[in-house]
Amino acid sequence: MPFGRSGPPAAFAKYEFGVSLxxxxxxxxxxxxxxxxxxxxxxxxxxxxxxxxxxxxQGIVQSKANTSGENLFRRFEVQLCLPVGxxxxxxxxxxxxxxxxxxxxxxxDYPYRLVEGQHPGKGWAEKREAPSGRQMLLLxxxxxxxxxxxxxxxxxxxxxxxxxxxxxxxxxxKGY
Numbered sequence: 001m002p003f004g005r006s007g008p009p010a011a012f013a014k015y016e017f018g019v020s021l022x023x024x025x026x027x028x029x030x031x032x033x034x035x036x037x038x039x040x041x042x043x044x045x046x047x048x049x050x051x052x053x054x055x056x057x058q059g060i061v062q063s064k065a066n067t068s069g070e071n072l073f074r075r076f077e078v079q080l081c082l083p084v085g086x087x088x089x090x091x092x093x094x095x096x097x098x099x100x101x102x103x104x105x106x107x108x109d110y111p112y113r114l115v116e117g118q119h120p121g122k123g124w125a126e127k128r129e130a131p132s133g134r135q136m137l138l139l140x141x142x143x144x145x146x147x148x149x150x151x152x153x154x155x156x157x158x159x160x161x162x163x164x165x166x167x168x169x170x171x172x173x174k175g176y
Contacts, residue, residue, distance in 0.1 A: 013038040015064035016153035017057060017072070018045065019160065021106040021144065025049070029103030029111065034065050035152050045150065050099055054081070057157075058092050076157035080164040098164050105139070105163070105172070106131060106147065124173045134175055 016035045024031030025047055032053040036044035048056075056063035057072045058081075066072060073081035073096070081096035100120075103110070107123040126132035130147060131139065142151040142159040151159045162168040 011039060013043065017053065017065045017156050018150040018152045019102070019156040020148065020150045021102065021139075022148045027112065028099075029107070030099065033150060034063070035150060036064075037152070042150075042152075050095070054093060054096050057081075060092055072157055073160075076154065076161055078157055078161045078164065081160065096160075098160050101163050105135075124169065126173075135172060138172055 013036050016037065018033035018035040020031040020033065022031050023029050026049065028050065032048050032050060034046045034048055034056075035042055036046075052061070055061040056066055059066055059069035059071050062069075071092075072078075078096070078098060080098035081093060083093060104121070104124040106125055108125045108128045109123055110120045124135075126135055136144075136147075142155040143149060144151055144159075150156075
C-alpha cells in the first residue's frame with residue numbers, strides 16, 4: 001500500500017426521497033421524506049411537505065436527495081406530475097395530483113370527516129382498516145413490507161408512477 005494511505009476512502013451517506021402510507025403532517029394521509037442512508041441502513045428521516053417534495057423532485061429547489069437538479073418525475077415517468085401539452089420543456093408544476101390518491105392504497109373509506117362539497121371517492125384497500133395481504137404483497141415491490149415502511153429512491157417514484165396507472169390500480173383493487 002502506498003505511503004499515507006490506510007485503505008479505501010470512507011463511504012458517504014446518500015440521500016433519497018421517500019414516501020410512506022402513514023398519515024403525517026398537515027393532515028396528509030401519507031408522509032413524504034428526505035431519507036439519509038449509510039451502508040444500506042436508514043439513519044435519518046426528515047419529513048417534508050408535499051410542496052417541498054414536488055419542487056425538489058423537479059429540481060427547481062436544491063435538495064440533498066436530488067443534487068443533479070434533474071426532474072425525477074420525468075426520469076421515472078410519473079405522468080400525473082408532468083406538465084401537459086406539446087412543449088413542456090422548461091415547464092414545471094406547483095403540485096402533483098398523484099398525491100391525492102395515495103390515501104386510497106391504505107384505506108377503504110376516506111378516514112377524515114368530509115367538508116361539505118368534498119368528494120374524495122372510495123379507497124382501494126380491500127379491507128376496511130388496511131390493505132389485504134394480497135395488496136401488501138404488491139406493495140413489497142416498492143420496499144413497503146409493513147404498513148408504516150417507507151418506499152425510498154427509485155421505489156418511491158415507481159410507486160407514484162403506478163398509482164397513476166389505471167391498469168395497475170385495477171389490479172391493486174381487484175386482483176387478477
